[in-house]
Amino acid sequence: MPVVVVTDSGARLPDELRRQWAIREVPLHILLDGADLRDGVDDIPHDIHDYGHATTTAATPAELADVYRDALADSGGDGVVAVHLSAALSGTFKAAQVAAAEFGSAVRVIDSKSAAMNTGFVALAAARAAAGGADLDTVANAAAAAVSRNHGFIVVHQLDNLRRSGRIGGAGAWLGTKLSLKPLLRIDDGKLVLAQRVRTASKATATMIDRVCEVVDGRQASIAVHHVANPDGARDVVTALGKRLPGCGSPIVTELGPVLALHVGAGALGVCVDVAGDVDPPASM
Known part of the structure; x- marks a missing residue:
């Protein structure tokens, strides 16, 4: 079996x-x-x-x-x-x-x-x-x-959920600011960390798409696009990635789900990437 x-x-x-x-x-x-x-x-x-x-x-x-x-x-x-x-x-x-x-x-x-x-x-x-x-x-x-092989990015529209979640590592102090920021986060060795602070949601999303394209770098990749109550935003991300990464095929598109949504809040957009051939498989466990 x-x-x-x-x-x-x-x-x-x-x-x-x-x-x-x-x-x-x-x-x-x-x-x-x-x-x-x-x-x-x-x-x-x-x-x-x-x-x-x-x-x-x-x-x-x-x-x-x-x-x-x-x-x-x-x-x-x-x-x-x-x-x-x-x-x-x-x-x-x-x-x-x-x-x-x-x-x-x-x-x-x-x-x-x-x-x-x-x-x-x-x-x-x-x-x-x-x-x-x-x-x-x-x-x-x-x-x-x-x-x-995996790379993950997420644009967060609301800081309150991040403050409550406690899941942001290494850069949490800036969450106390009153500035209007739309942070781009990434996964680094299992932790959710700040990749870049951007003033507007549209610029943050564009920056995320740029990061995804840099990661793929002409290789084959599987891609998923997630959102929290933001299907229009997800469609825009899919369209942009389709134009810039035509060799990667159609992304999987799903809501981020209630458990993860509690930590990042409404409007969030995320992209998950599995890049083919990013590393050689380990010889043994």
């Missing part, structure tokens, strides 16, 4: 891709007015990003262990590769390590060192290897190689 790949709802994998590649998903959580809501399972207000008192929580070790157990059984003992949100952004990775300890070396946990479809691209790389009949070590190596 093939190795089974597991991820969490923070990967923002479209349902059709999850079904196509048989990827299992564990929901992350939102706590709202005493209710524990599971991302992708329970009804969550569409404007949850505007609820200043809502908070996010990781998947629990018990939830993860249940999914790993079923996945391991379905693999016929061949193993499970679990790809999760960056350990620097969510407690899910640490919870996954606790859960995986029950199964020894049969469950390999990979820190995607990213979020959204950057995590999804890592899970897809593992799932493609598994579908090709690769063994557990090879599937885990495919996931680890994909981590280093």
Whole structure:
């Protein structure tokens, strides 16, 4: 039986891709007015990003262990590769390590060192290897190689969500300013950091598109565009990338999802890039 790949709802994998590649998903959580809501399972207000008192929580070790157990059984003992949100952004990775300890070396946990479809691209790389009949070590190596190929950028329109989230690393002091800024953020070794401060949303988005094109640099790449309540903005980004990167094909376009939206707020636009051949795959785990 093939190795089974597991991820969490923070990967923002479209349902059709999850079904196509048989990827299992564990929901992350939102706590709202005493209710524990599971991302992708329970009804969550569409404007949850505007609820200043809502908070996010990781998947629990018990939830993860249940999914790993079923996945391991379905693999016929061949193993499970679990790809999760960056350990620097969510407690899910640490919870996954606790859960995986029950199964020894049969469950390999990979820190995607990213979020959204950057995590999804890592899970897809593992799932493609598994579908090709690769063994557990090879599937885990495919996931680890994909981590280093990923680049993520996001333009944030509202600073309040970032202030509350505490997820911005190394440059948080400037969040206290009253200046009208539209920060361009990037993922750096699993952390969300400031890439550039820009005065207007349009200039920030244009700068993000420039950064994406610099990263791709004429190579093949898979691209995803995310948004928070900003479908028009996402379409504009897709159009611009299509003109400048015609060889990359059509991007995946999805909402950023309620858990991640709580941290970046309405209007946010993000681009995730998986660059083919960015690095050589590691020889071993």
